[in-house]
Amino acid sequence: MYRVLITDNLSPAGLKILKETPGIEVDLRKGLTPDEVRVALHEADGIIIRSETKLTPEILKDQPRLKAIVRAGVGTDNINLPAATREGVVVMNTPAGNTTSTAEHTIAMMMALSRNIAPAASKLRDGVWDRKSFTGTQLAGKSIAIVGLGRIGLAVARRAMGLEMKVLGFDPFMSVERAAEQGIELYRDIDEMITKCDYLTVHTPLSPETTNLIGAERLAKMKKGVRIINCARGGIINEAELAQAIESGHIGGAALDVFVKEPTPPDNPLLKLPQVLCTPHLAASTDEAQELVAVEAAEIMAGFLVRHEVRHAVNMAPISSAEMADMRIYLDLGLRLGVVLSQLNKSGVRSAKLTFRGEAATKKTKLISNAFAAGLLSSALAENVNIVNAEMLAHERGIQITESLSSEVSDFSTMISATVYTDEGECSVAGTIFGRQFLRLVRVNQFHLDAYLDGTLLLYRHIDRPGVIGTIGTACGQHNVNIAHMAVGRERNEPGGEALAILNLDNEPSAEALAAVQANPAVTSVQLLRLPKAGNPLPWLTTQSV
Numbered sequence: 001m002y003r004v005l006i007t008d009n010l011s012p013a014g015l016k017i018l019k020e021t022p023g024i025e026v027d028l029r030k031g032l033t034p035d036e037v038r039v040a041l042h043e044a045d046g047i048i049i050r051s052e053t054k055l056t057p058e059i060l061k062d063q064p065r066l067k068a069i070v071r072a073g074v075g076t077d078n079i080n081l082p083a084a085t086r087e088g089v090v091v092m093n094t095p096a097g098n099t100t101s102t103a104e105h106t107i108a109m110m111m112a113l114s115r116n117i118a119p120a121a122s123k124l125r126d127g128v129w130d131r132k133s134f135t136g137t138q139l140a141g142k143s144i145a146i147v148g149l150g151r152i153g154l155a156v157a158r159r160a161m162g163l164e165m166k167v168l169g170f171d172p173f174m175s176v177e178r179a180a181e182q183g184i185e186l187y188r189d190i191d192e193m194i195t196k197c198d199y200l201t202v203h204t205p206l207s208p209e210t211t212n213l214i215g216a217e218r219l220a221k222m223k224k225g226v227r228i229i230n231c232a233r234g235g236i237i238n239e240a241e242l243a244q245a246i247e248s249g250h251i252g253g254a255a256l257d258v259f260v261k262e263p264t265p266p267d268n269p270l271l272k273l274p275q276v277l278c279t280p281h282l283a284a285s286t287d288e289a290q291e292l293v294a295v296e297a298a299e300i301m302a303g304f305l306v307r308h309e310v311r312h313a314v315n316m317a318p319i320s321s322a323e324m325a326d327m328r329i330y331l332d333l334g335l336r337l338g339v340v341l342s343q344l345n346k347s348g349v350r351s352a353k354l355t356f357r358g359e360a361a362t363k364k365t366k367l368i369s370n371a372f373a374a375g376l377l378s379s380a381l382a383e384n385v386n387i388v389n390a391e392m393l394a395h396e397r398g399i400q401i402t403e404s405l406s407s408e409v410s411d412f413s414t415m416i417s418a419t420v421y422t423d424e425g426e427c428s429v430a431g432t433i434f435g436r437q438f439l440r441l442v443r444v445n446q447f448h449l450d451a452y453l454d455g456t457l458l459l460y461r462h463i464d465r466p467g468v469i470g471t472i473g474t475a476c477g478q479h480n481v482n483i484a485h486m487a488v489g490r491e492r493n494e495p496g497g498e499a500l501a502i503l504n505l506d507n508e509p510s511a512e513a514l515a516a517v518q519a520n521p522a523v524t525s526v527q528l529l530r531l532p533k534a535g536n537p538l539p540w541l542t543t544q545s546v
């Protein structure tokens with residue numbers, strides 16, 4: 001049974017989906033302290049959150065059961081992504097469900113700010129009929145500058161045009177042609193754009209590039225009386241510098257839904273200014289948006305845990321359930337080749353190269369390489385390694401993994417070869433898939449053979465002469481070791497040279513059994529490899545049990 005922890009308000013429609021999904025149980029606990037979240041996560045396979053729960057490195061560390069975080073909403077800045085990735089936890093979000101509501105809130109804030117709705121309503125509630133103090137400004141004919149032309153920025157642009165405003169835009173990832181199609185005057189220089197607007201609204205994620213994007217210097221460049229709106233993230237506009245610019249009379253006012261610290265402390269100077277309109281992070285809080293994001297978050301979590309699909313991931317490539325069904329055998333092959341090489345090599349791996357041939361070259365090879373890296377690192381690292389964190393962990397250890405693709409079909413219609421370069425030389429293996437489900441090890445260095453790629457493998461190098469195989473078989477039998485399959489590869493495919501044999505064993509041989517094999521004078525080396533049993537475990541969930 002997979003357990004999904006939910007620590008923020010989630011619409012009942014999302015809860016219903018999870019509760020009705022066989023194999024999933026819901027652990028609904030709101031208002032937890034950070035430490036209580038950390039402890040609750042020990043028993044959770046997944047967690048669904050909104051913006052209130054903060055998932056810090058301290059909370060995410062040592063959570064071996066946790067596999068997925070789903071953010072019911074857009075912003076993932078309350079989740080420490082490097083920490084989640086390092087722990088091998090997939091982070092997914094629901095990018096589009098609250099776009100319309102957030103765009104509508106932005107427009108509502110702009111209108112309310114322009115017409116002094118909040119202070120006028122408040123004064124009237126206090127019994128004062130004041131028609132003089134609240135003369136507003138009309139929006140029609142004014143210019144609005146939109147920083148960030150993504151889903152919400154564009155939705156705001158369309159609505160502003162409906163209000164007969166002129167729309168200017170800045171987004172390094174938007175082409176001039178696409179902006180023109182949308183009726184937006186695109187600027188390549190934000191500093192030029194901000195001198196031309198009457199309203200400025202930001203719709204970017206909070207990132208190192210966008211933190212303090214609008215500060216004292218840019219505020220000073222704007223026309224006197226400009227109004228500023230932030231329904232994206234606190235910190236994109238510098239709060240202290242905005243407060244000063246409003247107090248000085250240069251900036252006409254601001255409408256803010258988001259703050260650097262949430263809940264924002266009551267002594268935030270912006271809350272005290274009459275020209276500032278504030279809401280407590282409400283832009284996505286509509287029945288419609290909440291139902292959409294909750295349903296999508298529940299479906300994403302269930303899809304991940306039960307159907308093994310990865311949708312809207314922000315720290316790995318997405319995989320649909322159909323793709324996963326198709327990729328699974330390849331991920332398994334990549335993982336197992338990595339495990340084989342990690343056990344064959346005892347000295348430090350410096351780099352690895354994967355070559356994909358035939359059908360393998362048509363797959364999402366990056367994911368297969370990550371599965372390979374997970375296998376390669378699995379025996380060396382105590383932590384959970386999987387396709388989410390393998391690349392990062394390999395990179396941190398200075399191990400470079402490169403890929404090459406060849407559509408040419410060689411001896412097999414599909415094949416992955418992997419070579420690791422170590423301090424002592426190189427070692428390579430190749431694997432293939434028979435009948436779309438059976439994994440085979442078809443080469444170890446120069447030896448071509450055909451061994452099963454699961455369970456316990458006994459490898460021994462020997463001089464290829466009559467009687468060797470028989471005596472090894474007898475030694476195994478005498479020590480109660482059952483041989484399920486045997487494969488032999490010869491150096492030049494001629495008798496008398498060096499050969500490599502791989503025995504797939506039904507049970508783990510004792511030290512005495514290994515010594516008996518080693519005692520054969522024709523045998524030059526013996527090594528035992530331990531691989532996951534066929535089909536287990538799912539490489540992208542965990543390699544801990546390898």
Ligand SMILES: NC(=O)c1ccc[n+]([C@@H]2O[C@H](COP(=O)([O-])OP(=O)(O)OC[C@H]3O[C@@H](n4cnc5c(N)ncnc54)[C@H](O)[C@@H]3O)[C@@H](O)[C@H]2O)c1
Nearest residue numbers: 075102148149150151152171173203204205231232283284
């Ligand atoms: N207040 C709320 O309740 C609420 C609700 C939903 C979303 N949001 C926030 O709104 C923001 C936008 O969401 P979205 O769904 O439109 O995201 P999005 O990813 O669709 O769009 C973001 C846009 O910002 C652009 N961008 C990135 N860096 C930039 C930079 N330095 N300068 C200019 N443009 C830049 C990107 O190219 C992209 O087009 C996010 O921060 C999100 O968290 C807030």
Ligand SMILES: O=C(O)[C@H](O)COP(=O)(O)O
Nearest residue numbers: 050051052073074075284
């Ligand atoms: O990024 C988002 O989706 C918004 O900030 C909404 O956050 P919320 O779900 O906590 O309201």
